Amino acid sequence: MKTLHSTVLMLIILSVIKEALxxxxxxxxxxxxxxxxxxxxxxxxxxxxxxxxxxxxxxxxxxxxxxxxxxxxxxxxxxxxxxxxxxxxxxxxxxxxxxxxxxxxxxxxxxxxxxxHDPSSHTVSEGESVTLYCGDSADLAGAGSVRWKQVNGGNGHSILYKDPAGKTVTQVNDPDHRYHLKLDSSLYIRKVKSADAGRYECNGIHVADLKVLTATSTTTTAKTIKLTETTPNSESTTTTSTTTTLNSESTTNSSAATPFLLAVGVLVFDKIALGLFILWVFTRAAMRHVPQDDDSSS
The missing domain is CATH 2.60.40.10 (Immunoglobulins)
Known part of the structure; x- marks a missing residue:
């Protein structure tokens, strides 16, 4: 009889569990x-x-x-x-x-x-403050409670938890009191550190991604911006140099053409001078053969 009661009780429990699942x-x-x-x-x-x-x-x-x-x-x-x-x-x-x-x-x-929804994305520098919002969906999932969790590199840990009665418990080592839970269930982090970067979940729902810029990353970003700004000037310099090169080539070509023109000019001048000299010689010869008037016949 006891065995029958135990079997019936077990079946009832399994039925309830199945219905719940x-x-x-x-x-x-x-x-x-x-x-x-x-x-x-x-x-x-x-x-x-x-x-x-x-x-x-x-x-x-x-x-x-x-x-x-x-x-x-x-x-x-x-x-x-x-x-x-x-x-x-x-x-x-x-x-x-x-x-x-x-x-x-x-x-x-x-x-x-x-x-x-797609999680919100936040980028802040070390030492700044940031507010991460839980959202209506996460609030609904909490059913009156709120739990904030950080996931970094696959490892997650709870930061703050508020029970339905309104009691808030900090679940990480926070001697500087950097983490605060606001009335709207959002998470406020002051004096952000590089270790705060990662994925944030509110009541098990991925609601935010936080990226923290360190001094090194800021310097790298500044160098990248400076390099980007320098590149157009370099292109302009290259263009100017190219133009200068073309001008130099033109000057070189002009310099090379000048002796040629002088040589041609001298040759033409020689030809003209030679022609004039020959003309003068023939003229003198012709004048010698012209008969002269005899003064005695008069």
Whole structure:
């Protein structure tokens, strides 16, 4: 008899565990993806029911209603028909958007829909301060608690934790009190160190990446900028040098042409002088053969 009771008890426990494992109370979906949220399976088929959504702010609204006659009425504007209901009154959402984030309830069963975003990127120099924001999705995932974690090189460690009662505990060695948790669950780090660089998670969700510039990296960046600024001037210098070279070549060509022109000029002058000399010789010869008047005949 005891064996039978033990077996029944074990089966009940396994059934509860199986139901808990199969029950998607939290659904994490990337922006633009699809999501399916399940109504309470114990809800009688065809019975009156509603899907509601409660935002992080606490505002609650009805999404869709199944009336007693079985008709399904959407209570929100859905021009693109993103929200669809199946026979079990489960809700399927296409192209999930950030505004879809919230806690959904149907038949007494709640499911938190968390919409994942690309993490924010921060770059600061050593000694500066930075604020990393948790975000609505991470706040919803915490269900009233907040846990900040740093992951660097695959190794992660908790920094701050706030329980649902509001008590905050620092979980790292922080003698200078550099880490502070703000009212909006964001993490404030003052006097940032190089060891603070890495990936940051809020309630298990990757929300930020932090890059820290050291004095060495800043100097390297400055040198890179200086080199970039010098490069155009170098190109200008090269262009100027090229122009100067062309001018030099032109000058060289002009210098080489000058003796040639002088030689041609001298040769032409010699030819002209020789021609004039020959003309003068022939003229003198002709004058010698001209007969002279005889003065005695007169």
């Amino acid at each position: 199969n029950d998607p109370f939290i659904s994490k979906v990337s922006k633009g993806a699809s999501a399916t949220l399940y109504c309470n399976p114990s809800l009688p088929a065809g019975s009156q029911a509603q899907w509601t959504r409660r935002a992080v702010s606490g505002d609650k609204r009805v999404i869709v209603t199944r009336q007693e006659d079985g008709r399904v009425v959407k209570e929100i504007k859905d021009l693109q028909n993103r929200f669809q209901i199946d026979d079990r009154f489960n809700i399927h959402m296409e192209r999930v958007q950030p505004e879809d984030l919230g806690t959904y309830e149907c038949g007494g069963r709640e499911t938190s829909l968390i919409v994942l």
